[in-house]
Amino acid sequence: MSDDRRVVLVTGSTTGIGEACARVFGGCGDAVMVAGRHVARGRAVVDAIRAAGGRAEFAPVDLRVAGACDALVAETVARLGGLHVLVNNAGILYSASAVDTTDEQWLETMAVNVNALFYLSRAAVRQMRGQGRGAIVNVASEWGLNGEPNHVAYCASKGAVLQITRCMALDHARDGIRVNAVCPGEIHTRMVDEILAHKGGDAGENLRALAAGIPMRRLASPEEVAWCVHFLASERASYVTGTHLSVDGGNDATAGPYP
Ligand SMILES: NC(=O)c1ccc[n+]([C@@H]2O[C@H](COP(=O)([O-])OP(=O)(O)OC[C@H]3O[C@@H](n4cnc5c(N)ncnc54)[C@H](OP(=O)(O)O)[C@@H]3O)[C@@H](O)[C@H]2O)c1
Numbered sequence: 001m002s003d004d005r006r007v008v009l010v011t012g013s014t015t016g017i018g019e020a021c022a023r024v025f026g027g028c029g030d031a032v033m034v035a036g037r038h039v040a041r042g043r044a045v046v047d048a049i050r051a052a053g054g055r056a057e058f059a060p061v062d063l064r065v066a067g068a069c070d071a072l073v074a075e076t077v078a079r080l081g082g083l084h085v086l087v088n089n090a091g092i093l094y095s096a097s098a099v100d101t102t103d104e105q106w107l108e109t110m111a112v113n114v115n116a117l118f119y120l121s122r123a124a125v126r127q128m129r130g131q132g133r134g135a136i137v138n139v140a141s142e143w144g145l146n147g148e149p150n151h152v153a154y155c156a157s158k159g160a161v162l163q164i165t166r167c168m169a170l171d172h173a174r175d176g177i178r179v180n181a182v183c184p185g186e187i188h189t190r191m192v193d194e195i196l197a198h199k200g201g202d203a204g205e206n207l208r209a210l211a212a213g214i215p216m217r218r219l220a221s222p223e224e225v226a227w228c229v230h231f232l233a234s235e236r237a238s239y240v241t242g243t244h245l246s247v248d249g250g251n252d253a254t255a256g257p258y259p
Contacts, residue, residue: 012090185248215250
């Protein structure tokens, strides 16, 4: 698949890792569909990409709504002329053990992190098959590879993302469609700030303690994940499918707390 003139849909691109992905793809010459619920932030991301000379549109969408995923893929094709790369980035997290997780939290986590990702991927493959090429990159998590106390719904959802990645890669390898995932570790976004706030205590001290437990001794920026997503979606990764790339400062290489 040539990397020229691609149309890229990035879900959850109003902020954080998704915003960084939208800016990286847009900066590299791709036409980007920015998507999320927050209209002002979405428009600001589009404005920034256009100001840098890129092409972008914004689609306000709540991925929990029935039919929203199929409609988003159709809107992307209609407004930008195709769909060559889908970045399934939108995700939510609740910090709770099994007994403290409500039915609503469980179902919402699955609705955004798993169901929407599947519906979007299915719709994207139908479009990409007709084009004879395509790439899907799912933003999973290191917590999809390993368990994490107090995050059962999130960990279960990200484990499912990795299995969807593997199965869809096998199903569609012969269609010219590659499906891969990234597994971010600790990336400094709103999501991490919320996890640390949930712990209580001093936010700065919590952040320093978190960094101290990572082999590279720091959190990553969203851009460091975005470039890995860009690589997996590019021709440079033309023989890579059905796998994940850890972007975690070395966390996944350790068997326990890093000294
Ligand atoms: N930060 C980390 O350390 C880390 C680590 C591992 C994996 N991840 C994964 O990376 C991805 C991005 O996370 P982040 O850290 O960048 O978090 P974030 O800043 O909270 O961004 C989450 C994005 O998801 C979108 N979103 C959430 N619910 C949605 C819904 N119902 N409909 C449409 N969009 C929705 C949000 O957009 P709106 O608010 O505009 O709807 C936002 O753009 C997630 O899948 C997360 O699980 C993050």
